Amino acid sequence: MIGLLEAFSQNYAQARVKFLSAAANAGLAVQSLVHPLQGIEGEELAIDVALDGDANAKKMLIVSSGCHGVEGYCGSGVQVFALHDAEWRDKARAQGVAVLYLHALNPYGFAWASRTTHENVDLNRNFGPHGQPAPGNSAYAPLHALLVPELWPPATENVAAIAQQMRLVGLKAFQTAVTSGQNAFADGLFYAGTAPCWSNLSVRALLRQHASRAQRLGWIDLHTGLGPNGIGERIYAGRYDAQAFARAAAWWSGGSTPVTNSFDGSSVSAVLSGQMVNAVFDEAPQAEFTGIALEYGTLPGPEVLQALRADQWLRRHPQASAAQAAALRLQVRDAFYVDTDPWKGQVISQARQAMFQAVDGLAATP
Numbered sequence: 001m002i003g004l005l006e007a008f009s010q011n012y013a014q015a016r017v018k019f020l021s022a023a024a025n026a027g028l029a030v031q032s033l034v035h036p037l038q039g040i041e042g043e044e045l046a047i048d049v050a051l052d053g054d055a056n057a058k059k060m061l062i063v064s065s066g067c068h069g070v071e072g073y074c075g076s077g078v079q080v081f082a083l084h085d086a087e088w089r090d091k092a093r094a095q096g097v098a099v100l101y102l103h104a105l106n107p108y109g110f111a112w113a114s115r116t117t118h119e120n121v122d123l124n125r126n127f128g129p130h131g132q133p134a135p136g137n138s139a140y141a142p143l144h145a146l147l148v149p150e151l152w153p154p155a156t157e158n159v160a161a162i163a164q165q166m167r168l169v170g171l172k173a174f175q176t177a178v179t180s181g182q183n184a185f186a187d188g189l190f191y192a193g194t195a196p197c198w199s200n201l202s203v204r205a206l207l208r209q210h211a212s213r214a215q216r217l218g219w220i221d222l223h224t225g226l227g228p229n230g231i232g233e234r235i236y237a238g239r240y241d242a243q244a245f246a247r248a249a250a251w252w253s254g255g256s257t258p259v260t261n262s263f264d265g266s267s268v269s270a271v272l273s274g275q276m277v278n279a280v281f282d283e284a285p286q287a288e289f290t291g292i293a294l295e296y297g298t299l300p301g302p303e304v305l306q307a308l309r310a311d312q313w314l315r316r317h318p319q320a321s322a323a324q325a326a327a328l329r330l331q332v333r334d335a336f337y338v339d340t341d342p343w344k345g346q347v348i349s350q351a352r353q354a355m356f357q358a359v360d361g362l363a364a365t366p
């Protein structure tokens, strides 16, 4: 066991070292998929993978971090804590559940304080049918120029125009238009991409390698940036399938929050297309799949949106001064990582509960 505050990091490089040493401490080998680019300090970037349990286990739980780059501060802390948590490891082992830790699925975004990949792709929108327009295109298009202005910080007229759009369509429709995923503007927000990105191909390869023998597969994918500060919303992740949703609800609803669903509007999240869990149905179709995104609130929604716009502005303006770039990256990090003791405590306790529940769910007779 380590102190829960020690599990969290101040940058990607530190998070990676903590994950590697936690795995070593647990006696686990680490597999690293090295990214083609480097981090902000020239450090190597990689998706690091540790499997705790039998490679041929029929029951497997995936715990993943950093799908959205900078959100990895949260998920990495959960993973590092778990690898040091003897009670948790004993519990999974006793129930015959192998736990697959995927650290920093989008290591570039983690290191560079960005939500997207080096291709500017939102990894959790990139698993849709490629070559087809993303569902969000038509609603996003009229907002694009407003959301990513040439000037930063944005001019008063820009702020007023966005506020007017929100009033015009309503907050939920505005959120859906902006966040559901689009592939018409490669330099825009929530860009789904037009082809599988590096992380997408890596996730698929890892699922084929590790998850193709499991009969029952659970997945807790750790995210931040939506909902009330410190509350981990358990958002159903999977196909629109009543039976799978009922199973997820049965596993996790006794927890700190109910299992929500963007299909019926109960979730803080909009309906998304191209979600990462779609890969399971291609790469591990034999498994009965049950998944959630565990989504922790950080700052109020308008501040998170402002940080995403700043992130995007910086991508489009690499010539920005070092001081401005650093300030914007800090703004983005602060929007997705609340660097306080109480928040970290809430993150660990809720994730730990969800992980114990997942092991019980996997171990129960279907």
Ligand SMILES: [Zn+2]
Pocket (backbone or CB within 6 Å): 067, 068, 071, 222, 223, 224, 225
């Ligand atoms: Zn996220």
